[in-house]
Amino acid sequence: MCAKIEHHTNEITYESLLQGNKDWVAETLLEDPAYFDKLAAGQKPPILWIGCSDSRVPANQITNTNPGDIFVHRNIANVVVHTDMNLLSVLDYAVNILEVEHVIICGHYGCGGVEAALSNKQHGIIDNWLRNIKDTYRLHYHELDIISDHKKRVERLTELNVIEGVFNLTKSSIIQNRWSSGKKLGVHGWVYSLNSGLIKDLNVSCEANNHLGNVFKMDEPVIK
Ligand SMILES: [Zn+2]
Known part of the structure; x- marks a missing residue:
């Protein structure tokens, strides 16, 4: 286990990735000669994962799942913004x-x-992306301002960023139309711990739009 981690942190090169790919194909075929034939036939993943781009949080490994199991969208700090065409396209296709x-x-x-969103430093163009998290802080400043321990405040903002992301998803026409068509769809918020490897369920799961303020609820689309 340690040797594997050491290998990955010290010896990753452009060439080693291609060699790693060859090794993986050989090992996989040894275990299941039909593995790639089955995967190539199509995908029907039951899960859409929206996570952080951080290299330490790979969806499949931390949930003990395989290629084909999870459709994935990642961005810095797993932010859900309702004008993000990339995320909306992934969401629409997945749903x-x-x-x-x-x-x-x-x-x-x-x-x-x-x-970074909690700091006052400039980090470049990413500051415009992280502004969304500062807006989440503004929504919850009464709770966050009184947390004196910096680490704990970052942790709580991390949770609130996920919770607001869940609400932002459920405010979208994509999710609400799916619900109004009678299809079952759960939207969930989790936080992964780099220290323990464990995932915490924030218990904000939604299967309908009844938690939303009236202004965010959408009528069924008019079909002409
Ligand atoms: Zn991150």
Whole structure:
């Protein structure tokens, strides 16, 4: 286990990735000669994962799942912004074409993006992206301002960023139309701990729009 981690942190090169790929294919075929034939036939993942780009939070490994099991979108600090065409396209495809049954936003403690959003330093163009997390702080400043321990405040903002992400997803027409069509779809918020490897369920799962303020609720689309 340690040797594997050491290998990955010290010896990763452009060439080693290609060699690693060859090794993986050989090992996989040894175990299941039909593995790639089966995967190539198509995908029907039941889960859409929205996570952080952080290299330490790979969706498949930390949930003990395999290629084909999870449709994945990642961005810095797993932010859900309703004008992000990349995220909306992934969400629409996952919900309406792949027909996933669960959408999970998974943040993580120790997130550099959340930490940066809490600071006053400039980090470049990413500051415009992280502004969304500062807006989440503004929504919850009464709770966050009184947390004196910096680490704990970052952790709580990490959780609130996920919770607001869940609410932002459920405010979208994509999710609400799916619900109004009678299809089952759960939206969930999780946080992963880099220290323990464990995932915490924030218990904000939604399967309907009844938690939303009236202004965010949408009528069914008019079909002409
Ligand atoms: Zn992160």
